[in-house]
Amino acid sequence: MAMDLGSKGSLKADINVTPLVDVMLVLLIIMMLIAPMLQQGVAVTLPEAGNTGDKPDTQDQTVVAVDSRGKFYVNALPTPPEDLVPRVTRALEDKKEKLVYLKGDKDAKYAAIMDAMDALRKAQIENIALITERKQTKGGATAGGGQ
Numbered sequence: 001m002a003m004d005l006g007s008k009g010s011l012k013a014d015i016n017v018t019p020l021v022d023v024m025l026v027l028l029i030i031m032m033l034i035a036p037m038l039q040q041g042v043a044v045t046l047p048e049a050g051n052t053g054d055k056p057d058t059q060d061q062t063v064v065a066v067d068s069r070g071k072f073y074v075n076a077l078p079t080p081p082e083d084l085v086p087r088v089t090r091a092l093e094d095k096k097e098k099l100v101y102l103k104g105d106k107d108a109k110y111a112a113i114m115d116a117m118d119a120l121r122k123a124q125i126e127n128i129a130l131i132t133e134r135k136q137t138k139g140g141a142t143a144g145g146g147q
Helices: 018-039 082-094 110-122
Strands: 002-005 011-014 062-066 072-074 075-080 099-103 126-129 132-135
Touching: 011 132, 062 110, 072 082, 075 082, 082 110, 099 110, 110 126
Parallel strands: 062 099, 099 126
Antiparallel strands: 002 011, 062 072, 072 075
16 A cells, blocks of 8 residues: 655545455466366267367367266266257257267267267268277377377
8 A cells, every 4th residue: 555645734545456456366377277177078988980180179069978888978978869859950050060079988888979970960060070089009108189
């Protein structure tokens, strides 16, 4: 706090906001660094594939996930099977690229993943990409890409 003695001897008190601004900027930077780490989505163990491309950045994409129990998630939000297509359609409305990434747990039933793909195809969503992990070779190196 700064104090200034006026011409008549009165006190003038002003609040120094510089430390407050410094603290707020530090908090903003911390939140900006931590926020992307918190949005990882659904915990899914992806199957491995040998012939894959680079793993996409799914931050701003539409992602449908199927967990090991066969439950559906659209952009990390639990979704009942009958609501899968409307939620994906709403998510794709304002996007110029109508691409849906499908993440299926390696322990999920094949039928659950095919049900998701069939529902998307019936809704005329033709661009569906499957996300997998890179297959590990015996030497520990990865073969192929990672999509």
